[in-house]
Amino acid sequence: MDKYDSLLLKNQLCFPTYAVANKILRKYQPLLDNLNLTYTQYITMMVMWEKKTVNEKELCETLYLKTNTLAPLLQRLKEKGYISITKDKKDKRNLVISLTSEGEKLREKAVDVPPSIAEEFNLSEEEAMFLYKILYKILDN
Amino acid sequence: MDKYDSLLLKNQLCFPTYAVANKILRKYQPLLDNLNLTYTQYITMMVMWEKKTVNEKELCETLYLKTNTLAPLLQRLKEKGYISITKDKKDKRNLVISLTSEGEKLREKAVDVPPSIAEEFNLSEEEAMFLYKILYKILDN
């Protein structure tokens, strides 16, 4: 037991997490190219498809991202015509993000993405469940 | 069971993985600021502390990163004085990356990082083991 053992790459939990996250992005990108979305734009659209209308603050909390990441990203989604951005009349500090009909249409194309990815992961039901639980435990503590 | 269920954020495995990876980076950064390293530079230094000398290709494979990410990163580590970069005399295509004495010194300061992080994760031994195994299963398939 060396005093430097804790600094070995193979003894880290952070590193495989980081590497797997990168690997996932690489897997998704070719599929998402068909939708003209990046991965972060894709998970943003997931929220939009579900909620139809949200404000930026909700979006930040849901995606665990900061406004300085989302603000320019939302501009790009707007330019692509998938969302609209307006100000809340009651509280002009709030941005109201809404799904457009163009954005709604994209959903039809997107349904093909999750099954294509699932194949790649190659985990058992049990493993997937456990991984899911433990990741949310880390996120929420 | 809706046809769009597979597009719900809460049904994704990719999303919590991605979010946890981001969260880990945010946890590390304040600690790494004391070492004048970014997270990616830190894991690169982990390899250097262990191996002392590597070429860029090995580094790419070890870290699951591409040369277009590592090349400029290595330049920054060189500028900070933690590594040196030379060309292999036998095969001039190969870059030889070597730990400097300055880089070796940094290791002493870095030993404080892993214990500080471990507290944050708050997983049981068993959970950590399982997470570790499953992440490497994904990485290696």
Added chain:
DNA sequence: TTAAATTATATCGTGTGCGACATATTTAGC
């Protein structure tokens, strides 16, 4: 009731991380 604190968002600069493409060097095939 108005000045201070809080809240929601935007902007800036830095450093990844990637695909696409370019370059230099070595190896293989003939």
Added chain:
DNA sequence: GCTAAATATGTCGCACACGATATAATTTAA
């Protein structure tokens, strides 16, 4: 020996993701 393929690395442009800081709108409190 000479050309073609393979290998290792570099460069470019784009899109995150962050901390730090700024700005505008609303709420609170003296």
